[in-house]
Amino acid sequence: MxxxxxxxxxxxxxxxxxxxxxxxxxxxxxxxxxxxxxxxxxxxxxxxxxxxxxxxxxxxxxxxxxxxxxxxxxxxxxxxxxxxxxxxxxxxxxxxxxxxxxxxxxxxxxxxxxxxxxxxxxxxxxxxxxxxxxxxxxxxxxxxxxxxxxxxxxxxxxxxxxxxxxxxxxxxxxxxxxxxxxxxxxxxxxxxxxxxxxxxxxxxxKPRLPIGLAVLAAPMVAVSAVNMMNAGLADWSYQNAVLVAAAGPAAATAVTSAFWISVAVGRLISVRLVDLLGTGPLLVGSAAVATLGTGGIVLWGPHIPSLTAATALAGLGIAPLYPLVTALGAAATDSPTTAAGVLSAAAAASAALGPMAQGFLGGGQDGGMVLVAALALPLVLGVVLTVRQDRARKVTLSGAH
The missing domain is CATH 1.20.1250.20 (MFS general substrate transporter like domains)
Structure with a gap:
């Protein structure tokens, strides 16, 4: 219940x-x-x-x-x-x-x-x-x-x-x-x-009893994918620009800075957009923007201006995903601290594994950004299922009252 x-x-x-x-x-x-x-x-x-x-x-x-x-x-x-x-x-x-x-x-x-x-x-x-x-x-x-x-x-x-x-x-x-x-x-x-x-x-x-895998499975998929994306872009954007686009220090720094600035701007904007659009539409839209951005990084990698724009677009999309998915996942349980801990553990594990896997995939030729782009599939799936679950929960609660 x-x-x-x-x-x-x-x-x-x-x-x-x-x-x-x-x-x-x-x-x-x-x-x-x-x-x-x-x-x-x-x-x-x-x-x-x-x-x-x-x-x-x-x-x-x-x-x-x-x-x-x-x-x-x-x-x-x-x-x-x-x-x-x-x-x-x-x-x-x-x-x-x-x-x-x-x-x-x-x-x-x-x-x-x-x-x-x-x-x-x-x-x-x-x-x-x-x-x-x-x-x-x-x-x-x-x-x-x-x-x-x-x-x-x-x-x-x-x-x-x-x-x-x-x-x-x-x-x-x-x-x-x-x-x-x-x-x-x-x-x-x-x-x-x-x-x-x-x-x-x-x-x-016991903490695990009121939570249940069925409740947190979709948010766990979403936060794992987005945190692996975030860690990969944070750790490999600079080297990817150097290896793929032959960027100098200034240009590679600009690519990396574009990511971090867009994350900050995206989170600031999301504070307003969540009231205007609602949490569900904002999450789905952000996942779509992140998908476009990470795909653009792979497709336009050799062109520095396009790579910078795609990296910024990925940052904008990624920015609100972890906070909002965590909010919905924790709200779905009667122990928000337990739920937030489970989601945080999944995110931490994925952030530790992702950049290492990118290094192996890149093989010194690129930043392994194909993995970041491929993560769009579980990200979108996890976000859509989390939003559907949240809507069903609210309908159930309103019916109970």
Whole structure:
């Protein structure tokens, strides 16, 4: 039997508390995006500080990915047993501790452990904030989730810029310390009180029972496909432009920047479009745009202006898909935290596997973008089925009332 997502009592009690909570969540997501963009520009600095080679420093990124995956699985398992306040507190403590520990020159094993802690915090906070928006905002959740992820994009853009400014002062590690300190302040304010009440029934139940594969199968297909697309474009757009279009550093950077800027713009626009068009039509339209963009990357790869335009089009289409599919998937269950954790784990696993598969497919000749284009099929299928499932759920709930 389907159950409506509970609305938090604090939201019903006063709109000011709801707005304050939501903007704090946006701040947390901004710091998550900011932190996620720190590792790339500082990987060489970390390798030098730890006295290791640059290839070995890549294990720090692997450690963070592992932490994110474990946190997502943990939230999926514990989401119906523990309050989101406890999960959120654990998340921001791991996040801040991991970033600060990473700055200590204590060798690679401790650095990898720090990265795992960082990833645990990153993954846990990502799941908890998404789930709480769904639990608190009801029918307005898709718009608010889209806005939440727009702040993540803003943070991702700001991260490398702040690293550059910190490096000018001779203290690149200050960017890590700033992210850790800001998260500690925001997280402690956001999770001071228990958020969504957990009923005694949900505490006694096993998390997997009220969820069910039938409910989350379609959203899992969609988020896995879109996250694999996103990771592939993020990691391989630069090299693909160099290999296929013989692009120089400036042109290859422009292609990569076109993707990230279009993702940020797409998420900002989606906040408005979700009210104008509705979540379902926006999702289907975005999947179609992403399909056109990724297909264009393969077809027009040797032509730099066309490649740049196709990459930007793919970013626009991809931008709202993960937030909105997560909102619909989590709303389909009586435990949004568990559902968001399951979807986040699927997304994290696909993001780890996709770029590696692209490397093998490309074989040093291109960026393996044929895989990104092929992912359009499961993406469209997952999105269409998720939208149909959401409509059926709403009809069932309205009939029950």
């Amino acid at each position: 389907l159950s409506p997502v509970p609305v938090n009592a604090q939201v019903a009690a006063g709109p000011w508390q709801a707005r304050q909570w939501f903007w704090l969540s946006c701040g947390v997501f901004g710091v998550l995006g900011f932190g996620s963009a720190l590792l790339g520009p500082t990987l060489g600095d970390l390798a030098q500080a730890l006295a290791i080679t640059l290839p070995l420093a890549g294990s720090i990124r692997s450690g963070r990915q592992l932490g994110q995956f474990v946190a997502s699985v943990g939230c999926a398992w514990l989401g119906a047993k523990l309050s989101t306040a406890l999960l959120g507190l654990a998340g921001f403590l791991c996040y801040s501790a991991g970033l600060l520990l990473l700055l200590l020159p204590v060798g690679l094993p401790v650095a990898v452990l720090a990265a795992v802690l960082w990833g645990l915090g990153q993954g846990g906070l990502h799941v908890v904030c998404n789930a709480e928006v769904v639990a608190r905002m009801g029918d307005q959740a898709p718009r608010h989730v889209a806005q939440l992820h727009f702040w993540y994009s803003l943070g991702s853009i700001a991260g490398p810029l702040l690293v550059y400014l910190c490096r000018l002062t001779g203290h690149w590690g200050a960017a890590y310390a700033l992210a850790a300190g800001t998260m500690a302040v925001l997280g402690s304010r956001l999770f001071r009180h228990q958020a969504t009440p957990v009923s005694e029934l949900n505490r006694a139940a």
